[in-house]
Amino acid sequence: MTDHKNHQIPTAKPSSIKTRFAIKFLRAMNKLNNKNKNNKNTMSEKHKRFLAIRAAAHASMASAVGPRRAWSRAVLRKIPNQQKQLHYSLMNKQRTRRRNIRRNRILLITRGNPNRENYDHEENEDEDEEEEDLRELVPGGKEMDFCRLLNETAHYIKCLRTQVQVMTNILHHSSPSNILYK
Amino acid sequence: MSNNRREIVSRITEDEINDLLLKLQQFLPDSTSRCTKRVSASKILKETNNYLKKLHKEVDDLSERLSQLLASGTITNIDEDAIRTLLNQ
Numbered sequence: 001m002t003d004h005k006n007h008q009i010p011t012a013k014p015s016s017i018k019t020r021f022a023i024k025f026l027r028a029m030n031k032l033n034n035k036n037k038n039n040k041n042t043m044s045e046k047h048k049r050f051l052a053i054r055a056a057a058h059a060s061m062a063s064a065v066g067p068r069r070a071w072s073r074a075v076l077r078k079i080p081n082q083q084k085q086l087h088y089s090l091m092n093k094q095r096t097r098r099r100n101i102r103r104n105r106i107l108l109i110t111r112g113n114p115n116r117e118n119y120d121h122e123e124n125e126d127e128d129e130e131e132e133d134l135r136e137l138v139p140g141g142k143e144m145d146f147c148r149l150l151n152e153t154a155h156y157i158k159c160l161r162t163q164v165q166v167m168t169n170i171l172h173h174s175s176p177s178n179i180l181y182k
Numbered sequence: 183m184s185n186n187r188r189e190i191v192s193r194i195t196e197d198e199i200n201d202l203l204l205k206l207q208q209f210l211p212d213s214t215s216r217c218t219k220r221v222s223a224s225k226i227l228k229e230t231n232n233y234l235k236k237l238h239k240e241v242d243d244l245s246e247r248l249s250q251l252l253a254s255g256t257i258t259n260i261d262e263d264a265i266r267t268l269l270n271q
Contacts (some may be wrong), residue, residue, distance in 0.1 A: 054245035130227035150202040160237040167244040181252045
């Protein structure tokens with residue numbers, strides 16, 4: 001009963017996440033820009049640059065969210081030099097692990113339950129397949145139970161949208177017609 | 183007796199899952215048309231997956247274009263004022 005509030009869709013403040021993301025991402029871009037002064041334009045250099053920018057985008061977003069979300073922790077774990085962030089996640093790990101054990105026990109009971117009134121019985125297989133795909137798409141999705149997966153997915157979608165919005169803004173402001181000088 | 187309790191427990195979790203799925207549906211585009219109709223879980227999951235793939239692809243595309251922009255040398259340095267105007271959009 002008290003577990004209900006843990007299942008609610010999170011009320012993240014998108015404006016501050018947006019700000020933090022924008023600043024981190026722009027700093028990362030500036031860094032990349034300064035590193036690449038020699039301007040080699042081979043295919044592999046282009047591809048490396050693209051990969052670096054994309055990685056910076058995802059890393060900046062995860063960093064802006066911080067360790068309070070499972071998906072952002074999963075992203076941060078993969079980045080070297082993120083020891084500061086990991087410290088917080090270690091503190092949270094114990095709490096979430098206890099909660100997950102409780103949830104998994106309940107879910108094991110539901111899984112075997114044929115009384116799923118809201119779903120077609122024939123579609124259970126499709127559902128499992130889609131659930132597997134979802135676990136691949138959301139960072140850290142493979143380790144979560146289903147309820148948490150849905151919760152994390154909602155937040156992840158919100159953040160991805162913000163990411164796209166900010167990156168689009170940067171692109172439009174930086175296009176040759178509207179150059180940023182310093 | 184224990185059978186009853188198990189049913190009650192599973193019913194609560196089913197409700198939670200339904201609730202979460204409905205909330206997730208609201209995050210997806212074109213969700214207004216589906217407010218009244220009851221959609222199956224697999225359909226919601228499928229649309230979620232498609233939407234996620236679409237968002238990932240958009241990030242990739244934007245990264246590619248930003249990469250080209252950096253390469254062409256049009257951006258030299260981005261300052262605080264520019265960031266502020268950006269964020270006020």
